[in-house]
Amino acid sequence: xxxxxxxxxxxxxxxxxxDPRVAARMAECLTQQGAFGNPGSTSHDYGEAAGALVEAAxxxxxxxxxxxxxxxxxxxxxxxANNLALFGVANYQRESGRHIVTARTEHKAVLxxxxxxxxxxxxxxxxxPGRGGVLxxxxxxxxxxxxxxxxxxxxxxxxxxVIQDIAAIAAVCAAQGTVRLHVDGAQSVGKYxxxxxxxxxxxxxLSAHKAYGxxxxxxxxxxxxxxxxxxxxxxxxGQERNLRSGTVATHQVVGMGAAxxxxxxxxxxxTARIALLRERLWRGLGPLKGVLRNGDPELTAAxxxxxxxxxxxxxxxxxxxxxxxxxxxxxxxxSANQEPSYVLRALGRDERLAESSxxxxxxxxxxxxxxxxxxxxxxxxxxxxxxxxxxxxxRP
Amino acid sequence: MNYSNLxxxxxxxxxxxxxxxxxxxxxxxxxxxAQGTWVQFDVRIASRNQVSTVEAVRFRAYACPxxxxxxxxxxxTAVGGPAEPIMPESVHALxxxxxxxxxxxxxxxxxxxxxxxxxxxPYG
Numbered sequence: 181x182x183x184x185x186x187x188x189x190x191x192x193x194x195x196x197x198x199d200p201r202v203a204a205r206m207a208e209c210l211t212q213q214g215a216f217g218n219p220g221s222t223s224h225d226y227g228e229a230a231g232a233l234v235e236a237a238x239x240x241x242x243x244x245x246x247x248x249x250x251x252x253x254x255x256x257x258x259x260x261a262n263n264l265a266l267f268g269v270a271n272y273q274r275e276s277g278r279h280i281v282t283a284r285t286e287h288k289a290v291l292x293x294x295x296x297x298x299x300x301x302x303x304x305x306x307x308x309p310g311r312g313g314v315l316x317x318x319x320x321x322x323x324x325x326x327x328x329x330x331x332x333x334x335x336x337x338x339x340x341x342v343i344q345d346i347a348a349i350a351a352v353c354a355a356q357g358t359v360r361l362h363v364d365g366a367q368s369v370g371k372y373x374x375x376x377x378x379x380x381x382x383x384x385x386l387s388a389h390k391a392y393g394x395x396x397x398x399x400x401x402x403x404x405x406x407x408x409x410x411x412x413x414x415x416x417x418g419q420e421r422n423l424r425s426g427t428v429a430t431h432q433v434v435g436m437g438a439a440x441x442x443x444x445x446x447x448x449x450x451t452a453r454i455a456l457l458r459e460r461l462w463r464g465l466g467p468l469k470g471v472l473r474n475g476d477p478e479l480t481a482a483x484x485x486x487x488x489x490x491x492x493x494x495x496x497x498x499x500x501x502x503x504x505x506x507x508x509x510x511x512x513x514x515s516a517n518q519e520p521s522y523v524l525r526a527l528g529r530d531e532r533l534a535e536s537s538x539x540x541x542x543x544x545x546x547x548x549x550x551x552x553x554x555x556x557x558x559x560x561x562x563x564x565x566x567x568x569x570x571x572x573x574x575r576p
Numbered sequence: 577m578n579y580s581n582l583x584x585x586x587x588x589x590x591x592x593x594x595x596x597x598x599x600x601x602x603x604x605x606x607x608x609x610a611q612g613t614w615v616q617f618d619v620r621i622a623s624r625n626q627v628s629t630v631e632a633v634r635f636r637a638y639a640c641p642x643x644x645x646x647x648x649x650x651x652x653t654a655v656g657g658p659a660e661p662i663m664p665e666s667v668h669a670l671x672x673x674x675x676x677x678x679x680x681x682x683x684x685x686x687x688x689x690x691x692x693x694x695x696x697x698p699y700g
Contacts, residue, residue: 280626495577495640499587569638
């Protein structure tokens with residue numbers, strides 16, 4: 181890529197900039213004058229000061245998702261949280277059952293651990309959502325077996341934004357009796373309400389950097405009230421209830437706490453504003469023919485718009501818009517592979533349409549002017565590429 | 577995906593994109609949209625003193641930036657040259673000139689196939 185232009189940032193589902201208010205809180209933990217002590221060092225004031233900040237952050241994160249503070253286990257991010265949930269439950273319950281249920285449209289951070297568990301002798305059922313991306317809770321119920329120990333379903337899909345009916349899926353799991361429900365909530369906080377206790381969840385994965393917090397920190401919420409037991413994946417110090425050994429990074433978790441507190445406080449207003457911008461973007465793309473919206477629009481989180489463009493080659497589309505807007509063709513983790521989105525393929529889009537799709541994800545700092553610039557860039561690129569290809573869609 | 581400056585220049589502004597019409601125009605195409613790469617060349621041939629030369633070229637392409645850029649370069653560079661089913665540069669030379677990844681070699685061959693299809697007798 182040449183040139184210094186970065187374009188309008190519309191990839192908030194990949195990551196968000198740290199909110200300046202969050203960054204200020206984090207900076208207070210780093211230097212000699214700040215709370216730089218090891219939060220595990222209870223023998224002096226430096227450690228206690230840091231420990232107090234870590235516990236305050238635990239309260240903030242728990243409050244944002246309706247959980248008890250003691251249920252929060254700090255991790256390096258949602259990927260680690262997903263791994264801890266899946267391997268932790270699988271290893272702990274290996275004598276009582278070796279079957280897991282998940283969906284084909286989950287993030288790689290769930291699918292890849294599931295595939296590894298299959299290599300280790302576990303059986304995994306991969307459910308296929310309907311064309312709108314929504315999973316039927318009855319299909320979850322039908323997939324349960326006597327030896328099923330875990331159901332892992334994401335709340336808000338990272339590529340198409342579809343919101344799964346977690347309450348109904350939780351009810352299905354509760355009816356079975358012994359199966360644990362893990363929810364990947366990396367895309368949820370600050371965008372769509374998620375109440376851990378009220379929904380009756382067992383495990384919930386969270387990420388800070390999707391909600392204007394820092395990269396490198398997340399959490400797994402592990403329900404004590406529901407008696408969830410996990411086997412740890414790393415050892416050495418016994419931090420985080422022996423579930424995640426290692427010195428807790430004070431500045432990171434303080435940043436996550438501050439970010440989640442802001443996200444919860446500003447969620448309603450922010451979501452309403454972003455939903456209007458998202459619809460402005462969708463309407464702006466309307467004059468182009470052959471534009472298909474991916475995911476059920478009635479059940480999609482406000483920040484995401486995933487669109488397929490007929491008769492446009494995918495790599496060229498991404499290259500043509502790149503000087504003007506920063507978007508992705510799928511999840512950030514998948515884009516590097518240059519493969520068509522497996523999520524869109526699972527929803528029934530053919531390979532060409534899956535390749536020629538753009539994921540627009542809007543956020544806290546997105547403006548109307550930026551959306552208008554994106555519309556202009558995409559319409560211009562699609563029209564130009566269709567002309568080069570002699571597409572029927574450029575003819576009147 | 578990273579692209580060379582030359583690729584960006586031809587991809588951003590493919591001056592030879594389009595079609596030609598007329599009796600002296602030969603058309604050839606290769607690849608398919610369904611497979612992800614399709615290229616078509618229209619070549620207008622001028623014949624003087626029993627010598628045929630390329631007078632103008634236009635192309636269509638449903639393809640990645642590398643292939644659009646290469647097709648545009650071929651269309652520009654071929655003008656004035658002999659009307660033969662041989663591209664102005666070999667596929668391997670084009671791959672080096674445009675810094676095309678080796679895994680796209682098959683797509684470059686589609687450009688060559690389209691050129692050959694346009695200029696091989698019987699034309700078109």
